[in-house]
Amino acid sequence: MTRTWMKLGLAVLLISAAVRVSAAPPESAPSPPQRPRIGLVLSGGGALGLAHVGVIKVLEELHVPVDCVAGTSMGAIVGGLYAAGYSPEELEQLATTLPWREILLDRPDRRHLPYRRKMDDLTYLTRWEMGFSDGRLRMPPSMIAGQRLGVELRVLGLRAAGITDFDELPLPFRAVAADLDTGEVVVLGSGDLATALRASMAVPGVFAPTEVNGRVLVDGGVVANLPVETARAMGADIIIAIDVGVPLASQQRPDSIAGILSRTSSFLTRLNVEHVLPGVDILIRPELREWKLLDFHGAAKILPRGADAARKQIEALRALSVGEDAWKAYLRRQRRTAPALRLASVSADPGPGLEANTVSKKVHSQPGHELDTPTARGDLKRLWELGEFVTTDFTLVPEGDAWSLRFTGRSKPWGPNYLRFGLAVATDLEGESQFDTQAALTMTRLNRWGAELKTAVQVGQSPGAQAELYQPLTTSRIPFLATGASFSQVKTQIPIDASTEQYRFWVQRLTLDAGLALGRYGELRAGIRRDSTNGRAQGENADDLPQFDRSDGGLRLNLTIDQIDSVNFPRNGLLAFVDLFEAKTSLGADIPYERLDFNVVLAGTHRRHTLVGILHGGSALGGTLPPSERLHLGGLFSLSGLPRGEVSGSYGGVATLIYFFRLGRLPNFGEGIYVGASLEAGNLWETQDQVSRHDLLWSYAIVFGADTFLGPVYFAHGVNSGGKDSFYLLLGRTF
DSSP states (O other), X not given: OHHHHHHHHHHHHHHHHHHHHHHSOOOOOOOOOOOXXXXXXXXXXXXXXXXXXXXXXXXXXXXXXXXXXXEETHHHHHHHHHHTTOOHHHHHHHHHHSOHHHHHHOOOOGGGSOHHHHGGGGXXXXXXXXXXXXXXXXXXXXXXXXXXXXXXXXXHXXXXXXXXXXXXXXXXXXXXXXETTTOOEEEEOBSOHHHHHHHHTOOTTTBOOEEETTEEEEETHHHHSSOHHHHHHTTOSEEEEEOOSOOGGGSOOOOSHHHHHHHHHHHHHHHHHXXXXXXXXXXXXXXXXXXXXXXXXGHHHHHHHHHHHHHTTHHHHHTTOOOHHHHHHHHHHHOOOOOOXXXXXXXXXXXXXXXXXXXXXXXXXXXXXXXXXHHHHHHHHHHHTTSSEEEEEEEEEEETTEEEEEEEEEEOTTOSEEEEEEEEEEEOSSSOEEEEEEEEEEEOOSSTTOOEEEEEEEEESSXXXXXXXXXXXXTTOOEEEEEEEEEEEEEEEEEETTEEEEXXXXXXXEEEEEEEEOTTSEEEEEEEEEEEEEEEEXXXXXXXXXXXXXXXXXXXXXXXXXXXXXXXXXXXXXXXXXEEEEEOGGXXXXXXXXXXXXXXXXXXXXXXXXXXXXXXXXXXXXXXXXXXXXXXXXXXXXXXXXXXXXXXXXXXXXXXXXXXXXXXXXXXXXXXXXXXXXEEEEEEESSGGGOOGGGOEEEEEEEEEEEXXXXXXXXXXXXXXXXXXXXXXXXXXXX
């Protein structure tokens, strides 16, 4: 019996086992191993960061997919655009064709500025301005406002239109910046892509800081120039890092003050890079020692250095490559083009102190159409060229199935009162010299129609002071009234009997004008002028020479056309000035007379060759001019072989033709260095009947010049047809 139950139990166990085996699911095939998540980390480095593009080209040649991107400064720009859908070929074209010098100079074409913003250029004031308000000076926050860079990033970032979470880009992306107030690392993973790239590139002191969510951000290089930890936080298993900097241990020892300061400022950046290098799986370090941070002109040679460095790691990179099907799927995910953006509305914010019409008439983008990139660029450019904003920008906000386009301008934080300084030094290297310095304060936006008060003071050998209140009469800012007062002292040569004597004149002047502003082209004005003049001889026998005291009152008509690109070394454009004054006894003049003055500068350039033509002179229009009103010639480009003011009279002028060859550019933010020659012909006569081409005086000059941040510098030697010659060392305007 017992044996029977044992057999029955064993049978049950076998049956149960059989049932369990038959019920068990068949063994599944092993799943393919998941490939590691690859993070691409791109360092900052200015122009050196263009080498990142060469590395990305090699990654794509080897079919190495990237799963996430983190970058700082230029690394953020290259990485952000790649993450937004740009191909390596598109990035290469951008790197080699963008106008990097114009982006760095960041100045509008002078010819397009309103004439009111050009006026100070016509004196020897430098272009650098400061603000003055609340009793203290205010400095601009950087050398470069970043307008041109911001516009490029805004347009390039349109491929990410509508994406505010950077994880939703074709490749997840992070840009790294630094908080200017706290020094903290700020990782930007959402918001506006163009703004994030601009913030990460805001090199302190070079580009203006960027405000994001209430935080003032600057270039992330000072805190995390190679953001390896950021990529790890995005889930990267393998880090491919591109470091375009030079290790501290291998940097050449500096041998100048500038080199020492540069090395000192790079310590923080370099140390934070070397701190994270142990966490890098594949390090690519292009050889870029021969280029500097601002050498964007070397883009075509910098890019291949990145590719060369990547190929040195080809075996490690090849291990990360994927098959053809997986690579095609990657490209479908990564490549993206800018979406069509239909505009539901277009608006322009004038900001404080400006009429809406002043801004809106500069915007040509229209609702009901798709956003046109060239038109939007032009809108930003025209708004910037108003001279009222330090930068301009636009934003796109979804509005139903379309978009709302809004243009904005950021007012100059150091305005609206602007202070500029100037310096003029002249010597003939034979004991005659002149020194003058000037300061001008322009108070703008005094009312909603754009009233301005401009005051200037000059000290030196030609002291003076002036003030003008300028009031537009409508929101169009075309008709205006202007009233002014000035005081000046000038030295001039006066013929007395058979000799020429040195006189100093003190002139006090009041003016009241009505006029028309011709936009960026110039202005036309007419009005009343009242002068009080006192002239005294200078020198040992001054007491024996006559005095010239008189009053002038009369009508004036002035036309100015200013379409020259530079008043230092003109390369293109026209500058013309014509002034007619009629002194009338009925308006307080002691002596009735008429005086016409004209000055025309025309310039054209082909490559490095520039021709400048100048026509300068005047006329008494049938009579003779009072002693203090006489015309004078002499000095550089005005019969260069003669001392300044050597020739005087009531009729005539000088025609000058100048050739300049641009040898090169001054370093970084400087302008050109030139060598040239001039040919001049002219004279002045006492009466209209004496005017004759047979009496023309001829001069020529050899010139070396440089356009510096203080103004133009000239060293020249002029020779006159009569055998006289003069040397010149000048700082200041001559045209």
